[in-house]
Amino acid sequence: MPLRSIRAVLLGVAALGFALFWLAPARAECVAKPGSIFFVTDREPLDDNQLFSGEWGSNVYGEPLITAGVVSEPVDKANESRCSSRKAFINAVRAAFDPKRPRQVLVYVHGYYTSFVTAVETGIALQQGLHFPGPVIVYSWPARKTSVTSYARDEKSADWSMPHFVTFLGNVTEAFPGMPVSFAGYSLGSRFVTAGIAYYRRGRCNNCFGRAVLFAPDVFTADLRSALTSANLCTGEPLLNPVAPAPVLLYVSNNDKALRQSQRYHRNQRAGQAGGDLILCSGVDTVDVSYLKSGGGSGHGYLLDPRVLADAAAAFAGVAPTRRGLKQVSREGGVYYELLPSP
Numbered sequence: 571m572p573l574r575s576i577r578a579v580l581l582g583v584a585a586l587g588f589a590l591f592w593l594a595p596a597r598a599e600c601v602a603k604p605g606s607i608f609f610v611t612d613r614e615p616l617d618d619n620q621l622f623s624g625e626w627g628s629n630v631y632g633e634p635l636i637t638a639g640v641v642s643e644p645v646d647k648a649n650e651s652r653c654s655s656r657k658a659f660i661n662a663v664r665a666a667f668d669p670k671r672p673r674q675v676l677v678y679v680h681g682y683y684t685s686f687v688t689a690v691e692t693g694i695a696l697q698q699g700l701h702f703p704g705p706v707i708v709y710s711w712p713a714r715k716t717s718v719t720s721y722a723r724d725e726k727s728a729d730w731s732m733p734h735f736v737t738f739l740g741n742v743t744e745a746f747p748g749m750p751v752s753f754a755g756y757s758l759g760s761r762f763v764t765a766g767i768a769y770y771r772r773g774r775c776n777n778c779f780g781r782a783v784l785f786a787p788d789v790f791t792a793d794l795r796s797a798l799t800s801a802n803l804c805t806g807e808p809l810l811n812p813v814a815p816a817p818v819l820l821y822v823s824n825n826d827k828a829l830r831q832s833q834r835y836h837r838n839q840r841a842g843q844a845g846g847d848l849i850l851c852s853g854v855d856t857v858d859v860s861y862l863k864s865g866g867g868s869g870h871g872y873l874l875d876p877r878v879l880a881d882a883a884a885a886f887a888g889v890a891p892t893r894r895g896l897k898q899v900s901r902e903g904g905v906y907y908e909l910l911p912s913p
Contacts, residue, residue, distance in 0.1 A: 599651070601651060606640045607640065607706050608638070608659075608705055609693075610707060611686065611711070612637075612711060614712070615635070620687065621641075621645070622686040623686075624685070627712070637653075638656075639652035640653075642694075660742075663705050663707075674704040675707055676696075676753070679753070679762040681757025681786075681788065682788075683721075684710075690708050690710070699876075700879065709762065711731035711759075713728075714727075721832075732765055735766070736765060736769050739769055750780035755782070755785070756873050757786050757787065760841070763782050763784060771803065772800070781815070782817065783821070785821050785842075786829060788841075790841070794841040799851075803818055806851060806852045807850065807903065808850055808905050812855075813890055815885040816891075817854075818854045819882060821859055821872070821882075822856060823862075824858070825860050826870050850906055861911055862911060
């Protein structure tokens with residue numbers, strides 16, 4: 571999403587206020603059980619095991635239909651509970667905090683060509699792999715799983731959903747003032763994370779941004795760099811001997827065929843590509859995973875590779891990149907890191 575579009579979203583949300591439409595009928599009051607995960611979505615609700623379609627959710631007046639709740643494995647109708655109100659959702663999140671730890675949440679946003687069930691299953695895998703010490707919320711926008719050629723339509727759906735996402739962040743911050751919110755974004759979902767960082771770092775609640783991890787971000791490199799610079803998260807060259815991880819963790823690959831297609835479509839390099847225009851700055855730890863033989867045939871789905879998850883978990887735990895078994899590489903403009911296969 572271009573920087574000017576992010577600004578338009580933030581202004582639009584400010585004009586709308588911070589009230590979500592909780593219009594989907596609830597089967598039962600939502601309760602977070604051990605192993606469950608939270609979700610917020612503006613997809614069209616279904617009453618079968620798909621749970622939600624890839625279409626825009628709206629009521630008879632054309633207003634966005636926002637549904638929130640909890641779900642556990644296996645992800646199906648029997649293990650899903652939808653909240654009847656925003657208050658019910660917030661109360662469920664509040665009950666999930668560990669009283670012995672500071673309050674914090676992680677918001678995961680998926681990429682294109684992803685069903686709701688797949689998005690939640692990935693969110694559960696991230697919840698388990700990252701060992702995040704707080705509730706995890708999957709934000710699922712209306713991506714279609716019908717055809718890989720629906721990319722342009724999914725981009726429009728992401729733009730349509732973006733104001734709802736920022737409104738959701740406003741609701742969370744209103745309910746839990748000053749609480750850190752961290753992000754995990756995959757592929758096109760990284761555009762939502764970029765907007766979320768901008769929302770917090772540009773005055774709404776500067777200290778509410780925790781940290782972010784971007785897996786294979788399908789964002790124009792220049793747009794992401796500009797957004798991070800404006801948020802004061804990309805300043806100067808990366809430190810040679812950091813004592814802590816940077817607030818933003820960026821995974822890139824030179825073998826990502828999906829991002830090559832996106833590059834041809836957009837006619838510019840994507841931030842998840844390991845090329846000549848890497849984002850190298852203080853505030854961002856860039857990790858090249860090109861040497862890993864994971865991600866499926868496209869080389870795009872490496873976010874659940876155990877080595878990637880272990881590295882990201884260490885970053886969330888506060889371990890500096892120089893202490894995570896990464897190879898530091900120097901080049902013009904600064905240093906980045908390589909995640910090498912196990913010997």
